[in-house]
Amino acid sequence: MSELSNHRQAVELLQQLGLKEYEAKCFVALSRMPKGTAKEISETSDVPRTRVYDAIRVLETKGLAEVQHSNPQQFRAVPIDEAAETLRHEYESRTETLVRTLEDIDPAPSDEGQETAHEVWALSGVSAITNRTRQLIDGAGREIVFVVGHEAVITEELIQQLREAQETGLTVVVGAASERLRETIQTSLPDVEVFVSGLEWLNSDPTDPADATTISRLLLIDRNTILVSSVSTHETDGGSTETERAVFGRGFDNGIVVIARRLMATGLNPNADPK
Known part of the structure; x- marks a missing residue:
């Protein structure tokens, strides 16, 4: 520079x-x-x-x-x-x-009984998505299923958080997009179940110039909360840049949660229960 x-x-x-x-x-x-x-x-x-x-x-x-x-x-x-x-x-x-100031502000009036089970929200930016990932893992009560499609997702902070979750008694299962990535994760998390994911569509298609998007992370918390993010590569005058975007849904009856849960269970572990 x-x-x-x-x-x-x-x-x-x-x-x-x-x-x-x-x-x-x-x-x-x-x-x-x-x-x-x-x-x-x-x-x-x-x-x-x-x-x-x-x-x-x-x-x-x-x-x-x-x-x-x-x-x-x-x-x-x-x-x-x-x-x-x-x-x-x-x-x-x-x-x-x-x-403190925001917490002290009275909430605006809202419709009581508003249905939230089928809402899906979008996030953008590595920091925002990383923070939401951390919050979801911290809020897990029973199970964490995390499929990693992009190596940059695996940070020391994430490894430590998953390790602490496993040590507190939560079920932690991790899927990796490749055997090399699986070995890297397994070395850092020896007591966590780590698989090579069968979800081949996580990665971009190298034979398709128009396909420059990789699914970077799929996170399923307690089988009712899902976060899916993707990384897109764009060419600029200064080189290539990556942009991460995510969608987030909550609720056992949420269609995207149901679909993602079954896909993740099938791709992560052939013997897993997709229900």
């Missing part, structure tokens, strides 16, 4: 973490020098000199910059590790406050 791209990405990430554009640019500029005056920061960051003082004042308030009251004033960024910890704490604090 070029220096210009790194600079731009750093500014954008700082903005995503709550800094305004000039604040982010000034912090990135300061991180590149031992210390600097407003004039030097302005020249390095392309922030108007008159706006540098305001930006630095905010950075100082947030614990991201230090000021030396000399003539002229000198400024410097706190060490990167310290800045990262400060931003992480601020982000987590805001997230916790958001959760």
